[in-house]
Amino acid sequence: MADEPLWPEFAAAALAQVRPPATPFDPQRYELRYRLWPTKARNAQQAARRASAGYLLLRREPLADGARLQVRQAAVQFSRETCHVAASLELANDALATPRRWEVESWMTAADGRETPLTRASESGELTADAWIRRAAGERRQPRAAQVTCGWSLFDALPRLTAAELRFDLLDELALLKPGHRLSPRGAATFKLASGPGALTWWEQLGPGLLPYSWWRAAEGPVLAAFSLARGFLLDPRAGEGVTW
Amino acid sequence: MKRRTFLATTAAASCLRRSTAQPQVRRPNLLFIHADQLHVDAIAAHGDRLVRTPNLDRLVAAGTSFQRSYSANPVCCPARSAWYTGRCSSETGVVQNGLPLRRDVPDLGQWLGARGYRGYYAGKWHLPARPLKDSFTVLQEGTGLGEQCDPATSRCAAAFLRSYREPEPWFLNLGFVQPHDICHWNSSHAEPVPLPYPSLAGELPPLPANFEYDRREPETFIRSKRRRSHSLLWQEPHWRYYLWSYRRQVEMVDAELGRVLDAVEDHGDAANTVIVFSADHGEGLAHHQTILKSFLYDEAVRVPLVVCWPDELPAGVQDREHLVSGLDLVPTFCALAGVPAPPNARGRNLLPLLRGQAREWREFVVSESAVTGRMVRTPEYKLIQYEGDATAQLFDLRSDPGETRNLAAEAAQASVLRDLRGRLAEWTGTLEIAPVGERVRRRDDPDAADE
Numbered sequence: 001m002a003d004e005p006l007w008p009e010f011a012a013a014a015l016a017q018v019r020p021p022a023t024p025f026d027p028q029r030y031e032l033r034y035r036l037w038p039t040k041a042r043n044a045q046q047a048a049r050r051a052s053a054g055y056l057l058l059r060r061e062p063l064a065d066g067a068r069l070q071v072r073q074a075a076v077q078f079s080r081e082t083c084h085v086a087a088s089l090e091l092a093n094d095a096l097a098t099p100r101r102w103e104v105e106s107w108m109t110a111a112d113g114r115e116t117p118l119t120r121a122s123e124s125g126e127l128t129a130d131a132w133i134r135r136a137a138g139e140r141r142q143p144r145a146a147q148v149t150c151g152w153s154l155f156d157a158l159p160r161l162t163a164a165e166l167r168f169d170l171l172d173e174l175a176l177l178k179p180g181h182r183l184s185p186r187g188a189a190t191f192k193l194a195s196g197p198g199a200l201t202w203w204e205q206l207g208p209g210l211l212p213y214s215w216w217r218a219a220e221g222p223v224l225a226a227f228s229l230a231r232g233f234l235l236d237p238r239a240g241e242g243v244t245w
Numbered sequence: 246m247k248r249r250t251f252l253a254t255t256a257a258a259s260c261l262r263r264s265t266a267q268p269q270v271r272r273p274n275l276l277f278i279h280a281d282q283l284h285v286d287a288i289a290a291h292g293d294r295l296v297r298t299p300n301l302d303r304l305v306a307a308g309t310s311f312q313r314s315y316s317a318n319p320v321c322c323p324a325r326s327a328w329y330t331g332r333c334s335s336e337t338g339v340v341q342n343g344l345p346l347r348r349d350v351p352d353l354g355q356w357l358g359a360r361g362y363r364g365y366y367a368g369k370w371h372l373p374a375r376p377l378k379d380s381f382t383v384l385q386e387g388t389g390l391g392e393q394c395d396p397a398t399s400r401c402a403a404a405f406l407r408s409y410r411e412p413e414p415w416f417l418n419l420g421f422v423q424p425h426d427i428c429h430w431n432s433s434h435a436e437p438v439p440l441p442y443p444s445l446a447g448e449l450p451p452l453p454a455n456f457e458y459d460r461r462e463p464e465t466f467i468r469s470k471r472r473r474s475h476s477l478l479w480q481e482p483h484w485r486y487y488l489w490s491y492r493r494q495v496e497m498v499d500a501e502l503g504r505v506l507d508a509v510e511d512h513g514d515a516a517n518t519v520i521v522f523s524a525d526h527g528e529g530l531a532h533h534q535t536i537l538k539s540f541l542y543d544e545a546v547r548v549p550l551v552v553c554w555p556d557e558l559p560a561g562v563q564d565r566e567h568l569v570s571g572l573d574l575v576p577t578f579c580a581l582a583g584v585p586a587p588p589n590a591r592g593r594n595l596l597p598l599l600r601g602q603a604r605e606w607r608e609f610v611v612s613e614s615a616v617t618g619r620m621v622r623t624p625e626y627k628l629i630q631y632e633g634d635a636t637a638q639l640f641d642l643r644s645d646p647g648e649t650r651n652l653a654a655e656a657a658q659a660s661v662l663r664d665l666r667g668r669l670a671e672w673t674g675t676l677e678i679a680p681v682g683e684r685v686r687r688r689d690d691p692d693a694a695d696e
Contacts, residue, residue: 003433079386083397121404137511176500209496
């Protein structure tokens, strides 16, 4: 059987590890923790590393006219170095949780946890009515499409999505423009989760610069998992333990 | 900043530099960026209309893109051993993935590091028994999954370029993993399934013109690649889904490249920075019904090679004439740095070509594969042969650029065959071949130790 993110066997292996929150989910104010899950483990060593490949932490709080989303992300490399990203986004109250302005910082740490010199970088940016603006050492400005969002925003947007297809330009990590994405509902199914059977709805994301992603959402709940062929994010309250905001 | 602005800025910076009449020539910064498993034609600027590569296109537009550029050995470790030493893979000892690089052969990091450059590395290295930290200051070492590693590589590069403040010139190497993740895709699809995303049906690329091929192939190749291919059970829809998926992975590395190019423009010394972009090898991409690499058809062995140096070298050149090799990078980097190349470096300095000043150039290029395989390519012909194999392949690339008619057995081509074999023997006779153990020689698949 081929490994495809939408294939029941593939999805089942991922979702069986996921435990939905025991308390009602408040889409306005939450903290979600996801474990980074490299799906392609070809040997025992790689499989062992699955457990510590990194994390994505999201913390949302409402603002008067939108929301603030804080992000902590870590991607552990095979050499046990880690790429860290810390971001703060101001989101619009719209279907795509469009990022209006943001600050992003990244750095590497070595296997011993020490920061690697010359690897810390900061960027900020904003989406105005007609432009995408990025600021690092200089300022870059380019026209924006009508519908734009980023991957982190999709975690916020999915719990509110209805059954209509969305089309947008993806600002991957708020820096890499991948235009022409679409997010489409694929239906509902019941899977065995770590806490027992769960009814999930799923969505597929297709577009340039990405292998197809499938997004899995609990009824009235948050995104439980999102994955492509190679990598995914699984809801896991223990992910990123000890990370401070 | 748009490219036009970038060029204007760098031109102004260059004029300023010249007008101050510095007595000493400042050595350029060197940025070597490599992708892994990038088919030379899977780039929009090279004619592929089904892939979106604005940043590769940006590089191609800013420099010289060699269309007849060949990997020294189309598999990861051997190709990299040749890039970084200027020696053939049969000399470095890295004739297959996973084999150690000879200790007595210096690599570019060590060579330039001892001659005034500060060497830095981020990304995939993949030269066993040559610890990266022994050759470069390591910003990040990525290997394995491109989707996991490449964003870290580009972030490190951007941070480095925006924060480097030392007086010495730098030699920054970025080893992107993508689109190598297609290996994982292929191994996951050995058992074909219906197209999982019906909405893609209208977007799937067509099969290449040379999907059907001349079956008279060397048994060595058939044994090592054809009979083991993940694609054995594929039908046309599966091939086309594979072609679609590969292009998405090319777009991933293109996006990361964009982050780096933006940072190059930001770092204030763009006019004095040479960018060299290449790939260790290509990808089958359904040509001759192949996937992956480690064979000598053009889809695996021909690779992108782009060189950009604002103000100093012409922009927007697609060189379709000259035969160049991964072996040429060491002599070229050394010439750019103003230092001699290491002893016995086999390639040639590309600068005269890049400046349009080369009066003569090589008549043929050689690539190696799978311990016993070699290819000799002239402007007109290409010969592929494996030691001890009864079947050779000869293609007339003027009339058959897709390598679909094997002429090796035709009597009318006997003199061509003889001439090419003579050239190959002459070339091989100049090499200091490293001994290869019998166990390695017996191993069929040179790609077996990938990752």
